[in-house]
Structure formats: structure tokens, C-alpha cells
Amino acid sequence: MLTEHDLARWRLRSQFLVTPHAPAAVDVVRGLLAVQAENVAQSGWAVAARTATPTPDDLRHLLDEGRVIRTHVLRPTWHYVAAEDIGWLLDLTAPRLRTLVLRQLHRDHGLTTSDLDRMGSVVVDALGREPHRTRDEVAAALRAGGIDTTGAVLMTFLALLEFDQLVCSGRPREGVHTYALFADRVPAAPRLDRAESLAALALRYFTGHGPATEKDLAYWATLPLGEVRTAIAEVRDQLGSFEHQGRTFWHARESECPSGSLKPQGHLLQVLDEMYRGYQDSRMVLDARGVVPAGRETALGMALVDGQLVARMKRTVGQRVVFDLEPYDGALSRAERDALDEAAARYGAFLGLEPVVTVATPG
Numbered sequence: 001m002l003t004e005h006d007l008a009r010w011r012l013r014s015q016f017l018v019t020p021h022a023p024a025a026v027d028v029v030r031g032l033l034a035v036q037a038e039n040v041a042q043s044g045w046a047v048a049a050r051t052a053t054p055t056p057d058d059l060r061h062l063l064d065e066g067r068v069i070r071t072h073v074l075r076p077t078w079h080y081v082a083a084e085d086i087g088w089l090l091d092l093t094a095p096r097l098r099t100l101v102l103r104q105l106h107r108d109h110g111l112t113t114s115d116l117d118r119m120g121s122v123v124v125d126a127l128g129r130e131p132h133r134t135r136d137e138v139a140a141a142l143r144a145g146g147i148d149t150t151g152a153v154l155m156t157f158l159a160l161l162e163f164d165q166l167v168c169s170g171r172p173r174e175g176v177h178t179y180a181l182f183a184d185r186v187p188a189a190p191r192l193d194r195a196e197s198l199a200a201l202a203l204r205y206f207t208g209h210g211p212a213t214e215k216d217l218a219y220w221a222t223l224p225l226g227e228v229r230t231a232i233a234e235v236r237d238q239l240g241s242f243e244h245q246g247r248t249f250w251h252a253r254e255s256e257c258p259s260g261s262l263k264p265q266g267h268l269l270q271v272l273d274e275m276y277r278g279y280q281d282s283r284m285v286l287d288a289r290g291v292v293p294a295g296r297e298t299a300l301g302m303a304l305v306d307g308q309l310v311a312r313m314k315r316t317v318g319q320r321v322v323f324d325l326e327p328y329d330g331a332l333s334r335a336e337r338d339a340l341d342e343a344a345a346r347y348g349a350f351l352g353l354e355p356v357v358t359v360a361t362p363g
Contacts, residue, residue: 002244002257004288007211008307010257011285014210015275016050018262024051025058026082029068032208033201034079034089036277037070040177041317042270045350047080049267054350063172066185070169070177072159075222076101087165087189092197094163096222101160109153119147119157124166124181131180132170138179165189198231202250206239209274210251215281247282266339267304268313268323268347271297275304291328299326303343305336311359321353330362 015032016022022031028050029035037043048054059080062068069086073079076097081089105111111119119142126141127133133141138158139150149157158179161167170180182189192200205217218228232239232250240253269275276283284292286302286309301313303325310332311325323344325332332340341357348355 002242004285005306005308006257007244007249007282007285008288009262010211010251010255011209011275012262012267012307013258014208014251014255015278017267017275018258018264021052022050026062026067027051029062029080030082030085032274032278033085033204034074034081035274036074036272037078037080038272039270040070040172040175042272042315043078043080045347046269046273048350049269049346054346056350060172063169066171069186072097072162074220076159076163083186084190086168086186088192088197088200090163090165091191092194092201093221093223094165098160098163101156101163104156105153105160109156111153111157116157116160118145119149120161120164120166122147123158123161123179127167127170127179127181131184132173132178133180134173134176134178195234198227199234202228202231203235203238206250207252207255209278210239210255211242211244211249212251212279213247213249213281216279216283219280220278249282262306264339264342264346265306266336266341266343268301268315268340268343269304270301270315271299273302276302303340305339310336311340315347317351317353319353320356321348321351322356322358323347324358324360326360332359 012018016028022028025047028047035043035047044056044059047059051058063070067083068080069083070078070080073081073090073093105116122142122145123138135154139154142149158167165182167179168182168185170178172178201221202217205220206212214225214228214232218225238253239250240255241248241250271277286307288308292309299312301315302309303311303313309328311327314324316322325340344355344357
């Protein structure tokens, strides 16, 4: 009989967070299909932590070369997606997300269809003449065209252009996100019809995130549950499944729950990480003991030991990288502290900084 803890451990294996890790960053992105990338500094570790040899240059080179695209595609927020997947995945998810963003631009910001068409023409023309522009530079191009748009309005509008596959990420400049034309960065994006896309979505999600439920996938992909059920039906013969507490969990057919000790034991991750944000319906298998207060996020960061939440985590980067931990049970065991010290050492090596771990004491 599988427990909640078993499911969390299984997900660690599916997501490359324990050995065997993915060979490189591109294998992580392809394996998970999409990796949430709202915060560039933190999402770099989310990818690297899943590789055999974590290094910032691995993902950086993929983004420079356009082999991985950072764009709005799910829920809607930033994700890393392999260039060969971004076209068909946007074809599948963008119609629903585009409606949400368009309503926001019309209702909340008072922009008409004519306004948006004019803005789009300015941005596309500017990026055609000079690609890899930062958001500030895109705003400057709009001002030069007589349109003063900044902040949340500009961010939302650029997401609309991303859904329309007009723009996407360009080469980052000193760690700053830039924009380029989608057609230039992904000149031959493979396409699938909708039935093929739904089938690919279900197979890839449950392979990289399994075991997970149909509601987990509906949340992750921002698709109606009916379409998700259709997607599962298309590939159910390629998946394994089991019943747990009244729900069906799907996973790669050849995958099974790992036994024995997993390595590494400890992980210091953000709540935007796929291990947390990749689910909603069954997210809290990470808290099999029920120690996390209900009805709120764990914190900005989370400390996991053997796939279980043991502490809130705050990361501060300066001359050193400091991990402030606040245990849910009031204290960490010696084994938990050792596992998290090792996790901090891996994270510090990735950043090239000395790691420091502090643990809050009760009271």
C-alpha cells in the first residue's frame, strides 16, 4: 500500500531531483516539458539541481542559442520550454490563456483592439530591426512610436504577443531577459494537431511529474478537465496508474516507486519549483505528517528531506549565500540538518559562494 510519503519520493525520482540525475539542463527541460521560470535567479537552480553536474553555464548557453525558450505558456507565467516543443505547446494552451490576458488589457487597462494592434506593430518592427531588446528598450521603442506603456501593462501586453507567437525570449544580456521575434528564434517550430498535442501533453507530463492526477495536469496546463481526460484516454495504454485515497494517479508505465535511501536526501528549493508548483490537487504529498499550516503557502522557499517539508526557507545572496530555516516541528533532527547542510553546499557551489545555514529556534 503506497503512502503519501511514497508518492513524494517517487516524484523526486521522476523529476531528476535524486540519482540518476539528468545528464544536462536540456534533458531536464525536455523531461519536464516545461519548467516554471518566473524568477530567473532561482529557476536557474531549479534546472541545475536536477543535473549530474550543476553549472550556471549549462542553461545559460541553451538560452543564448535559443535551444530553450523562456516565455509565457502555462497558467500564465514564465516557463522554460525546449524550442522543439514551444510551438505545439503554445498552440494548445495559448487560446485559453490569451482570452484571460486580453480581458485584463481591455477591462483593467482600457486598451482597445486598435490600441493593441498598433502597439504590436511597433514592437514587431522594432525587434525586426534590432532583436534581443530588454523590456525597458521595448518600452522606449513604444514611446518613440507615441505610446507610453510601462510596468504591468507592458508586461501583460508582451505576454499577449508571446501567446500569439510573435515574440519570445532573446539572448539574455548580463542576466537580464530580452525579447526577439518568435520567427527568428524558433524558425521551424514543430506543429501537431490538437489531438496529437493533447496526447503528447499527457504522456510528457505524467512521465516527468508522475505520479499525478488528472486535476494536477488540468491545473498545470490551464486546460479544462474534459480535455485532460481526453488526453489521458489517448495515451492510457502508454501509462501506468493506481488508485490512492479515491483518486487515480498516472505515471510513466515503466516507472515504479523507489525503495531504499534516495540521494541526495535534502533539497533547498523555491515554492515555484516544479516539485511544488507542478501540482495542485495532490501537491501536499510533500507533507505526509501534516505539519505545514493549512491554507497558506509554505513560504517563499522550502526545505525538503526525503521528499517531505521540514522547514520554511529564505535564501539571501550577498558575499555568501545564507539559508535561513524555520522548522515546522520547532527543530531539525541531526539527520535532517546534515541533509540540508549538504543541500546548501551543492547550492553554494553552483553559485560560487560560501553557504551558511541558520536554523531558527522556538520562541
